[in-house]
Structures are given as structure tokens and as C-alpha cells.
Amino acid sequence: MRLFKPFIRLASLALFGVVSMSSLAQMEGIFTGNYIIYSGGIGDPQKPISNEKKIAIEIDGKAAKEIFNAIGPDVPDVCGATADLRIRKKNDGALSCSRSLKGEYRCHIGFDLQSGKSIGGVVC
Numbered sequence: 001m002r003l004f005k006p007f008i009r010l011a012s013l014a015l016f017g018v019v020s021m022s023s024l025a026q027m028e029g030i031f032t033g034n035y036i037i038y039s040g041g042i043g044d045p046q047k048p049i050s051n052e053k054k055i056a057i058e059i060d061g062k063a064a065k066e067i068f069n070a071i072g073p074d075v076p077d078v079c080g081a082t083a084d085l086r087i088r089k090k091n092d093g094a095l096s097c098s099r100s101l102k103g104e105y106r107c108h109i110g111f112d113l114q115s116g117k118s119i120g121g122v123v124c
Contacts, residue, residue, distance in 0.1 A: 031063035042110065043123045053113040056121040064105035068097040079124030094118040 038045035039052040048054075059067065074086045081087040086099045095118075097107040110121030 029063060031059050032061050033057060033059040033064075037113070042120060051114065054110060054119060055113055056108065056110045058121070059107040059109075060105060064097060064107045065099075067095075067107045068099055068105050071095065071097060080122075091118060093120045093122075093124075096120065096122050 035055055035057045036045060037048050037053055037055050039048045039054065040046040042054075042056055045056075068088055071088050071090050073088065075081065075089050078087050078089065080098070084101045087096065088098075089096045095107065095109055097105065099105050108121035110119040111117065112119050
């Protein structure tokens with residue numbers, strides 16, 4: 001029985017590792033979207049310059065739906081929200097997702113490419 005216990009521990013760790021990896025695989029995928037590299041503000045983007053480059057990324061489709069569902073709940077009375085458009089935000093808007101009544105999902109993120117810091121990826 002003493003020799004059997006280490007085997008059980010090893011088998012448990014191996015099983016846990018397989019379960020962990022398979023659950024991660026379910027959250028992987030290719031996403032679609034758009035991006036812009038710019039300087040200035042997101043509301044008035046300018047051509048990027050050497051000392052100021054930012055990126056705004058729009059994710060849509062299945063990935064946006066998964067993100068939208070993960071970050072809930074809706075933010076009431078926020079810029080852009082209407083009866084036809086639900087909005088969810090995190091980190092003061094650095095991550096922003098929307099869902100239309102038609103079931104279209106979009107998420108926006110942004111980064112300052114000089115510092116690597118997360119910034120908003122959409123005007124509001």
C-alpha cells in the first residue's frame with residue numbers, strides 16, 4: 001500500500017493537468033476584428049509618430065460574445081448605451097463590450113505601445 005500512494009498522487013496530478021489543459025483549450029480560438037495604430041486621442045486619431053503610438057483593437061463575433069458574457073453585468077446610463085445596445089465595461093473602459101438587439105457583439109481594447117499600458121479602445 002505504501003508504494004501505491006505515490007502512484008495515486010502522481011496519477012491525480014497528471015489527471016488534474018489534463019483537465020486543466022482541456023478546460024483552457026475550450027477558451028482558445030481565432031478571432032476576427034480590426035485595429036488602428038495612431039497617435040493623439042481615440043476620438044481624433046492622427047498618424048502615429050515615433051514617440052507616440054497607440055493601438056485600438058476591435059474584436060467581434062464569437063470571441064466578443066465570450067468576453068461580453070464573462071465581464072457582465074451591463075453598465076446602465078453609460079455613453080453609447082441605448083435601448084438597442086447593451087454595454088459592459090471593465091477597468092474604467094479599458095475593456096468595453098457591446099451587444100446589439102440583433103445579437104452582434106463587439107469588444108474594444110487599447111494599448112499605449114510605448115508604455116504597454118492598457119487604455120480605452122473606443123471613444124465611449
